Structure formats: structure tokens, C-alpha cells
Amino acid sequence: MSMARLAGVPLFLWLILAGHDGWALAVLMLSGITDYLDGKLARRWNQISNLGRLLDPAADRLYILTTLFGLTWREILPIWLTAALLARELMLLVMVWILRRHGYPPPQVNFLGKAATFNLMYAFPLLLLSDGTGWLAWMASVFGWAFAGWGTTLYWWAGILYVVQVRRLVKADATAD
Structure with missing residues (x-):
């Protein structure tokens, strides 16, 4: 699938x-x-x-x-929101690269990451619907931006947790050597 x-x-x-x-x-x-x-x-x-x-x-x-x-x-989306989400993706790519350099696999997806993706996957279709006119577009805009806000916040929170996880692993490797 x-x-x-x-x-x-x-x-x-x-x-x-x-x-x-x-x-x-x-x-x-x-x-x-x-x-x-x-x-x-x-x-x-x-x-x-x-x-x-x-x-x-x-x-x-x-x-x-x-x-x-x-x-x-x-x-439909402002550039600043796109930049914020892309910056988080770039941060994760750097973390995966660091993990691979130390012989570790990519980190497991955590609950916050799943919740962030869930929120963003709801936000985007709603924001697409908000591009129209009428009450449905207005409602889609309200809920779409709410999901986008939560999704972006959770996306970064999960990303920061990945950074902490990578930092601990790398630090443990450094002290083991």
C-alpha cells in the first residue's frame, strides 16, 4: 500500500x-x-x-x-509556514545523517510525530477547500488554520525530541570511546 x-x-x-x-x-x-x-x-x-x-x-x-x-x-499557504515546515524537515535530515555517521538507523517515529502528521494531513485539505467562497470555505479556513497551527507546533516539538535523542546517542558514543 x-x-x-x-x-x-x-x-x-x-x-x-x-x-x-x-x-x-x-x-x-x-x-x-x-x-x-x-x-x-x-x-x-x-x-x-x-x-x-x-x-x-x-x-x-x-x-x-x-x-x-x-x-x-x-x-493558499504563506511562504513563512512552508519555510517553517521545510526547516524542520531539513533539521531531521541532518539528524539522520549524524545518526548514520555513528552507525545508527533513523529514529523511530514517535507519537508526537504521528500526531503532527495527522494534524497537517487534516489542515491541508481544509485549507485547499478554504480557497473557495461561502460558508463551507469559511469553516474550512477556521478549522484548517487550527489544524495547521497545532500540526506545525507538534511537528517542531517532535523534531526537537529527535534532536535530543540524537544528541544523547552521540554523547554516549563519545563517552564510550
């Missing part, structure tokens, strides 16, 4: 840039449903794999980055 989600990323980007918001939302919703089912079924049938541990967060990040790009391009 993660592979199917990854395959949907270019389609989603094209739909959002072309202004086919309904279809873009449908692809995003399908991605969210398959993400949920993939995790649920993998745990239930004990089919959790290292590949799945890599592909699932990669698909999440690609959808987030693609959505950020599309919504910023269409001027």
Missing part, C-alpha cells in the same frame, strides 16, 4: 497545480485511508517490515512536501 501511496504523489501534485481541487482531495483522502489501513493491517497480521518502516514515513513526507509546494504555489 505504501508503494501505491508513493505512486499517487505525482498525480496529486499535477491535480493540485492544475486546480482540480476535488480530484486532488480525493487522491489525498485515498492516501490517508490507505495509510491507516496499511498500518492497521501490518500490525494485525504482524507484517511490519523494515521497508514499510521506511516507505510509510517517506510517503507521508512526500505528500506533505507536495502539498506544501502546491498550496504555496497557489498562494
Whole structure:
């Protein structure tokens, strides 16, 4: 299922840039449903794999980055929010690089990271809907920005926890030598 989600990323980007918001939302919703089912079924049938541990967060990040790009391009999201979320991603890439240099795998996804992704995955479709007119667009804007605020805050909080985790591992390596 993660592979199917990854395959949907270019389609989603094209739909959002072309202004086919309904279809873009449908692809995003399908991605969210398959993400949920993939995790649920993998745990239930004990089919959790290292590949799945890599592909699932990669698909999440690609959808987030693609959505950020599309919504910023269409001027639905302000550049500062996109920059804040991209800066956190860059920080995590640096942490993964440091971990690999010390022989550690990437950190496990924690609950805050999952909660942040959940909030952002709700925020983005709502903000896309807010690009319209009428009461539905207004409600989508209110809830979309609430989810975006919480998602961004949790995203950074989870990122800071990863930095602390990496720092402890590297410090333990330094004292062991």
C-alpha cells in the first residue's frame, strides 16, 4: 500500500497545480485511508517490515512536501509556514545523517510525530477547500488554520525530541570511546 501511496504523489501534485481541487482531495483522502489501513493491517497480521518502516514515513513526507509546494504555489499557504515546515524537515535530515555517521538507523517515529502528521494531513485539505467562497470555505479556513497551527507546533516539538535523542546517542558514543 505504501508503494501505491508513493505512486499517487505525482498525480496529486499535477491535480493540485492544475486546480482540480476535488480530484486532488480525493487522491489525498485515498492516501490517508490507505495509510491507516496499511498500518492497521501490518500490525494485525504482524507484517511490519523494515521497508514499510521506511516507505510509510517517506510517503507521508512526500505528500506533505507536495502539498506544501502546491498550496504555496497557489498562494493558499504563506511562504513563512512552508519555510517553517521545510526547516524542520531539513533539521531531521541532518539528524539522520549524524545518526548514520555513528552507525545508527533513523529514529523511530514517535507519537508526537504521528500526531503532527495527522494534524497537517487534516489542515491541508481544509485549507485547499478554504480557497473557495461561502460558508463551507469559511469553516474550512477556521478549522484548517487550527489544524495547521497545532500540526506545525507538534511537528517542531517532535523534531526537537529527535534532536535530543540524537544528541544523547552521540554523547554516549563519545563517552564510550
